[in-house]
Amino acid sequence: MPRTGAALGVVSGRRRQGKTFLLDALVRSGGGFMFTATESSEADALRQYGQALGDHLGEPTPLRFVDWDEAISRTMTLAPQGPLPVVIDEFPFLARVSPALPSIIQRALDPAGQRSNTQVRLLLCGSALSFMGGLLSGTAPLRGRAGLELVVRTLDYRAAARFWDIGDPRTAMLVNAIVGGTPAYRHEFTQDDTPAGPEDFDDWVVRAVLNPARPLFREARYLLAEEPDIRDPALYHSVLAAIADGRTRRGEIANFLGRQPSDLAHPLGVLEDVGLVIREDDAFKNNKGVYRTAEPLLTFYHAVMRPAWGDLERAGRSRQVWPRLQRTFLSKVVGPHFETICRNWARWEADSDILGSYPTRVAAGVVNDPAARTQHEVDVAVFGRDDQGREELLAIGEAKWNETVGLSHLNRLAHIRTLLRGKDGIRAERCRLLLFSGADFAEDLYSRAAAEPGLRLVNLDRLYAAT
Numbered sequence: 001m002p003r004t005g006a007a008l009g010v011v012s013g014r015r016r017q018g019k020t021f022l023l024d025a026l027v028r029s030g031g032g033f034m035f036t037a038t039e040s041s042e043a044d045a046l047r048q049y050g051q052a053l054g055d056h057l058g059e060p061t062p063l064r065f066v067d068w069d070e071a072i073s074r075t076m077t078l079a080p081q082g083p084l085p086v087v088i089d090e091f092p093f094l095a096r097v098s099p100a101l102p103s104i105i106q107r108a109l110d111p112a113g114q115r116s117n118t119q120v121r122l123l124l125c126g127s128a129l130s131f132m133g134g135l136l137s138g139t140a141p142l143r144g145r146a147g148l149e150l151v152v153r154t155l156d157y158r159a160a161a162r163f164w165d166i167g168d169p170r171t172a173m174l175v176n177a178i179v180g181g182t183p184a185y186r187h188e189f190t191q192d193d194t195p196a197g198p199e200d201f202d203d204w205v206v207r208a209v210l211n212p213a214r215p216l217f218r219e220a221r222y223l224l225a226e227e228p229d230i231r232d233p234a235l236y237h238s239v240l241a242a243i244a245d246g247r248t249r250r251g252e253i254a255n256f257l258g259r260q261p262s263d264l265a266h267p268l269g270v271l272e273d274v275g276l277v278i279r280e281d282d283a284f285k286n287n288k289g290v291y292r293t294a295e296p297l298l299t300f301y302h303a304v305m306r307p308a309w310g311d312l313e314r315a316g317r318s319r320q321v322w323p324r325l326q327r328t329f330l331s332k333v334v335g336p337h338f339e340t341i342c343r344n345w346a347r348w349e350a351d352s353d354i355l356g357s358y359p360t361r362v363a364a365g366v367v368n369d370p371a372a373r374t375q376h377e378v379d380v381a382v383f384g385r386d387d388q389g390r391e392e393l394l395a396i397g398e399a400k401w402n403e404t405v406g407l408s409h410l411n412r413l414a415h416i417r418t419l420l421r422g423k424d425g426i427r428a429e430r431c432r433l434l435l436f437s438g439a440d441f442a443e444d445l446y447s448r449a450a451a452e453p454g455l456r457l458v459n460l461d462r463l464y465a466a467t
Contacts, residue, residue, distance in 0.1 A: 005114035006076050008105070009148030011125040012132035014275045014295070015226060016184035017152045019125055023087045032085035032121075033078060037093040039228075045094055046071060068094075068101050072108050079118040086120050092128040096228070106141040123148075128228065130273035155181030156348075157341050158464055164194050169460035171198050173438065177337040178209060179216075180296035189216040202322065210305070210318035217312075220301030227274045232267075237302070239267050240293060243277070244302035244332060248290035283365030283381035284426065290364070296337060303332040330402055334438075338401040339364065339379045342436045345463050346382050346397065354456050355394045356430055357384040367416050367423075376416050380434060392427040393420060395456075397434030405435050406442035410455070434458060 013019050020036070027034040033056045035049055049071055050063035057063075065071040078084055088094065095101050105122070107113055126132045135142050136149060155163055160181040161172035175195060179185040186192060191214075195204040209216055224233045242256035250268065254261040268291060271277035276295055282288040293299045304325050305312060311321045346355070347362040361383045367376045380397030398405070398413050413433050420428045432454045435441065441449075441457050449455045 004119065006079075006109060006117040006120040006122060007148075008109055008142065008146045009121065009123045009150065010132060010135055010142075010146050011123055011148075011150045011152065012129055013127065013152030014129065014154070014182075015127045015223070016182045017154060018183045019127070019152045020089055021183075022152065023085075023089065023123060023125055026085050027087055030083075030085045032087065033075075034087040034089065036089040037091065039093050040097070042068075042097045045097060068098055068104050069107075072101075072104050073116070075122070076108050076113070076117040076120050079120045083119045083121055085123060087123045087125060089125045090127070091124040092126045092131045092228075095131070102135060103141040106145060109142075109145050129275045130229070155183065156344065157181065158466075161464065166194060168197055169464040170438065171195050171201055172464065173338065173341070173460065174201055174334060175204075176341075177296055177334045178205070178300045182295070182297070185216060185219075185297070189219060190214065202326075206318045206322055209300075210312055210322060212313055212318075216297075220298050220305070223276065223295065223298065227276075229270050229274060235267055236271060237306075239264065239271065240276070240298055241302040241306060243291050243293050244299045246332065246336075248292065249288070250291070253291070280363055283363035283378060283383075284367060284420075284423070285365070288366075292336075292340070296333075299337070300329070300333050304329050335401045338436075338438055339399045341463065342397065342399040342434075342458070343380050345458070346380050346395070346434065349463075350382075354432075354434075355382055355384065356432060357386075357392075357394055359384050359394060360391070367419050369419055376412070376419070378416060380436070382434075386427075390427065392429075393431045395432040395434050396420070397436060397458075399436035401438040403437075404440050404442055405437040405457075406445055407448070409435060410445060410448065432456065436463075 011019055011023065024034060026032070033053065035052045037045060038048070040048070046065050046068065050065050053075070054061065054063040063074070065074070075086060078086060108117065124135065134140055136146055137143060157173070157176045160176050163183060164172070164175060164186055166172040166175060186194070190208045193204065193208045195201045208214055211217060224230050224236055230236050238257050239253060242253040245256065247253050247256045250261045250264055254264055268277065272279060276293065276298060278292050278294045279289050280292060282290065308321055308325060311317050343362045343364065347359055350359070352358060359382045363381055365378050365381050367378060369376055378396050379399040380395070381393065382395040383391055384394045386392050396413060396417060398409055400409065410433065413435070417428060417431050417433065420426050420431065434456050435445070436458045438460055441459070445457065449457045
């Protein structure tokens with residue numbers, strides 16, 4: 001039986017992911033109403049809302065509302081003939097200057113308010129992830145009122161390759177290491193300019209990414225400037241620069257910035273809240289974690305562009321500057337990004353034939369080697385559960401982007417597995433070995449893999465193969 005009253009949905013996601021595009025298409029197809037808020041005062045926002053709603057209804061003069069209570073009550077009457085989408089985009093701008101607005105919407109959705117409502121499908125949309133998530137959590141007024149909570153995520157690496165129309169896996173990975181899965185970067189920011197193939201990649205970087213006349217050139221700077229919760233961009237850029245330089249633990253970031261680790265709790269928390277940084281637990285130490293940049297373009301900017309900004313800003317210099325930046329690009333951008341892709345593949349794409357069971361979590365980690373008085377980094381650690389529900393280590397893996405993987409890599413990984421099998425709290429009896437390469441594997445490694453069921457070699461073709 002169709003719902004007779006109004007209903008609420010919340011749509012969120014980082015900027016440039018296509019939320020407005022999707023919602024605009026929904027409104028156009030359904031004949032609905034869409035209002036995009038701007039940063040303004042409460043009175044100005046009400047005026048803009050009344051004018052937009054009046055235009056939608058074909059009123060000869062703008063509608064004038066005394067307050068948001070009146071505006072929302074009028075909005076809920078827009079669908080007398082059947083379900084109608086009504087979108088308020090950039091909702092956080094309105095709620096910041098009108099804190100009572102979520103409570104007003106709650107009251108309109110309560111049983112008493114529903115008596116006068118029509119079948120409006122009200123969608124609140126915003127890019128402030130922490131704010132949008134908080135609308136429906138804890139004791140928030142709208143908790144329990146939404147029938148839809150949709151997060152518009154970035155495209156994964158394989159969907160991004162199809163979106164950019166790149167068939168060569170190596171080229172697709174290199175492009176993804178710069179622009180990630182953000183849809184807007186193909187059309188609006190590069191004007192549909194995509195690399196024609198591996199031989200065209202460097203030219204594409206020069207003409208589309210490092211070109212001061214293209215929007216993508218300054219986009220990384222604007223990403224922070226557009227976040228209202230970031231009030232000291234210089235500090236946040238410094239934090240991101242430290243992470244891009246490989247300082248992924250809080251103490252390492254603090255040393256890079258010349259600060260105390262406790263000083264970084266707030267900026268790191270804000271970067272997490274706005275979706276630009278992710279904290280990942282160490283695979284083998286629950287109380288340890290690392291920070292990674294969620295937006296590849298930010299890593300590329302801080303590792304590659306920022307140190308050479310003066311030269312790059314001068315028109316015509318990018319072609320001369322890019323060759324000396326390529327080594328940094330491969331080591332600090334592509335290498336870590338490739339490791340992330342390999343972890344994602346192991347978590348979501350690898351089947352039980354490869355892992356022996358269904359994975360429940362995948363992470364990177366550090367393993368102590370007391371005898372050698374050293375530590376070993378593990379790029380990929382895959383965990384699952386046995387028949388009794390106990391966690392077990394299904395596989396560990398090493399990922400190398402630009403080198404041929406051979407027996408030395410296999411021997412190192414096998415040694416780490418031996419260390420893990422002797423470690424308390426880790427069940428690694430069935431642990432398999434995964435070797436990932438963005439280049440190739442040595443011939444003798446192919447023969448070993450053919451003879452050992454517990455060894456798997458994963459190349460770019462495998463990573464990009466359709467499931």
